[in-house]
Amino acid sequence: MASDASTPLMRQYNSIKQQVPGALLMFRLGDFYELFFEDAVVAARELEITLTARNKEKGNAIPMCGVPYHAAEGYVARLIQRGYRVAICDQVEDPKLAKKLVRREITRIVTPGTAMDANLVRARENNYLAAVGQAGGRAAVAHVDLSTGEFRVTEVEPAEVAGVLEQLSAREVLFPGELPLLAQERSSPRFTRTELEDWIFTADYAGRTLRDHFKLLTLDGCGLANRPAATGAAGAILHYLRDTQRAALDHLDRPTFYDRADSMVLDAVTVRNLELIEPLFAADAGGPKPEATVLAVLDQTLTGMGGRLLRQRLLRPSMERAEIEERLDAAGELLQQTILRAELRKQLGAILDLERLLAKITLGSAGPRDLLALGRSLEKIPALKRCFDTQQALRLRAIHERLDELPDVANLILEAISDEPPLAIADGGTIRAGYHAELDELRDLSQNGRQYIAQIETRERQRTGIQSLKVRFNNVFGYYIEITRANLHLAPPDYERKQTLAGAERYTTPELKDYEHKVLDAEDKILTLEKELFADVRKRAAAHAQRVRATAAAVAELDVTACLAQVAAENRYQRPSFSDDGEMRILAGRHPVIERLTDQESGHFIPNDLYLNDSTNLIAIITGPNMGGKSTYL
16 A cells, blocks of 8 residues: 555545545546545445456555446445445546646535435435434434425434434434434434534534524524524534535525424334335235325325425324314315316426425536426426416415516526536536527537638638638647748738748738637637536526425425315315314225225225214224224224
């Protein structure tokens, strides 16, 4: 190691590696991300790629392996799925401009809880990063979905923490290094455990971190006043995101405190046994089919945001009577209006995942197609809003009011980005023609150079009267005007001699010099300018992150409401009536999942009645043979 490690490149590598001792470092070298030493051994084994060596001829080989930079996301995803953290080190200086060693920096650290890649994040599920704090005998759990911006925190008894984490299905959990809480979870396969230093969770530091980032004078509006455990957990998450993402986090919501009692608490065992999200037994083991869940029956949402919201509501049902009635009023109104419901769903189907597109944009990882997708989706909002501008239900009117049409953001993107942009900005062609005069001129130079030279040649022949005059180019002398010796006396005085040949002289002019300067580096300038313009548009779009987030939330709720109305129409579901007299009366009740499965198998579900009250019929004893339907009735 000593020999090659003493080179400037390896000294740079070792210096950067010391910043991320717990992560695999992918070090950009030209068109590849390289890994060295133990990182290379691990990556080669996990990714099943060739392990080579650097400095073999000197007898001091350093293990190394590499992956193409343009395909790196797929390899990173595979490492994250295996529980590793991956630090991405990029070249932050143009190699052509570097006087010595190209400057490199860690641009982001990808972890299971901060993953954004489509191979790691399911469209209709949240990818939560959680943090556990403790102060004054109370514990707190904060969670964030970096891909959507959702940020919430609650306080619970220490014994309840494991249940909260299981309910969240958090992919990664941050703990203070000395926290004895959940010691039994250290070997748990359900999430990656990441330990941070204790001071990061202190209320003073965490509170200051939160106030500075969200530009707040106090955390009272977030519900964190006098809640040191919750403040510590939320601040630790923000600290970790800043450290790993190395980018603006403008799309994040302010942390919101919630009380678990605000919704029905369904523990993991209940969720599993009720088959709300997943079937109890795997389909490949002869168990129920994947669609044998309540979510599968209900989920006809058309957007990723709507799918995630429906899933959240199913796992955390509201306990507020007024909230439930408002939701039912809205779904009931759409149930009665078939044409409106169909038009709404048609418009919703054209809107992509605003939350996750926005997250990529604010984190600086969005490509040209991501930005265009956001612009085109925002372009659909006005038509969606016009669809239901006369509705009566309070919730529908509130959603209508919350839908910001964002014409300024949509126009900014659509005016700047071409209709068919490349996958990567480096491929060129991202910026629309007519958006920037200098870029158009450079493209014209690059694409129409021969025509321009022919025009100069024609004009100079007419001006000088030399019909044999030629305008040519070579790699040594660039652009030049060539005149034969017989016509030298006709050369204008503004021609500057450039080269003497046996039978001719070569000249240049200020115009030709200027054109040569422009055209020779036009391609480089085009790419550089496109990158600058794209970064500017992305930054300006990101500045409206909170407006886009608010609209995304409204679209999600409208999607869920229309979805439930559609499901009710298709399955002939009836709206329940609530009473306070302690009675439960169900007439011809049908099990939604089993009804769907029996219908698929050409069967027929037999409805059941149920009556219970809080006095004479408090308990029902259900008997019958095995497979007679007792569990269905339950």
